Amino acid sequence: MSASGTTIGSSGTTVSQTLLDTMNGTSSASGSSSSSGTTSASDLQNTFLTLLVTQLKNQDPTNPADSSQMTSQLAQINTVQGISNLNTSLSSLATQLAAGQTSQAALLIGSNVLAAGSNVTVSSGAASAFxxxxxxxxxxxxxxxxxxxxxxxxxxxxxxxxxxxxxxxGWTPTDSSGKTPADGTYTITAQGTINGQQATATTLAASQVQSVVQMTDGTPGLKLANGKTVALTGVASVL
Incomplete structure (x- = not known):
């Protein structure tokens, strides 16, 4: 084997060392390593097929070359290419789903929703929903x-x-003596009981949806009138 390539079969066909390094998963020089690092799965697949056909055409019938390693690596390249194609399809699907969620979120503008919160507003004898x-x-x-x-x-x-x-x-706000409390913002806490034991209970406050924004993870979020921004999945109920 020379520094520049390898001769296969009796006819003297020469295959470059770069192709052999690609097949064997090795690198003979930093330059070839850099080149294979930027080679796509499709290019590697074509290279392997070319090398396989060349080997079969030029092998000695009395001493055939072992192609098992080559075909095994070719199968691995096919697997990598399939995963790459699947990732592309999933990315496209995720983009379409995000666009659909944004459209759904836009329909909530102007609606009152329940989301995690602990404030209730009392005004003129009426209380906001919670x-x-x-x-x-x-x-x-x-x-x-x-x-x-x-x-x-x-x-x-x-x-x-x-x-x-x-x-x-529709709760009519009253204090413990039955009187209407003064206008303002009040805080609510919830206590649940299961067989005498305290259970987890999360309070929800109502607010109007003002606009749709993009969250840091790329998903749609809702800007509420109370100044909070919640993810679309954070809406517990639409009133």
């Missing part, structure tokens, strides 16, 4: 309403509830 998200069914659910000083204004007993979102709308 809700609670439960990971499990509870035997009793209570919502505590507190003023800006952290004092409990009222406790709402919602009784037994199933797992999921429990919306609360």
């Amino acid at each position: 809700g609670v998200k439960l990971d499990n069914a509870v035997s009793d659910l209570q919502v505590l309403v507190k003023n800006s000083a952290g004092q409990i204004v009222n406790t709402l007993d919602l009784g037994a509830q199933s797992a999921g979102v429990v919306p609360v709308s």
Whole structure:
């Protein structure tokens, strides 16, 4: 074998060392390593096929060359190419899904939605909607309403509830004595009970969707009137 190539068969056909290095997964020089690093799977596949045909045409019938390693590596190249094509298809599908989600999100502009939050607004004897998200069914659910000083204004007993979102709308705000509390922003906390044990309960606040924005991960998000931005998947309910 010379520095520039290898002779196959009795006819003297020469195959370049670069092709052999590509087949064997080795590198004879930094230049060939750099070249193979930028070679596509399709180019490698064509190179292997050319080398295989040349080898078969020029091999000694009494001492045939071992092509098992070559064909094995060719199969690996086909696998890599297939994965590359699959990744391209999945990327295209993801782009289409993101575009569809953005269109769906745009339909929510102007709507009131429930998302993670703990504020309830009282104005002129009416309260904004709110809700609670439960990971499990509870035997009793209570919502505590507190003023800006952290004092409990009222406790709402919602009784037994199933797992999921429990919306609360149309509540007439009153304090523990039955009087209408002053206008302002109040804080809610939720307490769920399962057989006497405390259960996970997440409070939800209502707000109007003002616009659709792109989140850092590329997915659509909703800009709410309360100043928060939530992912489309963060909307628990549309009111």
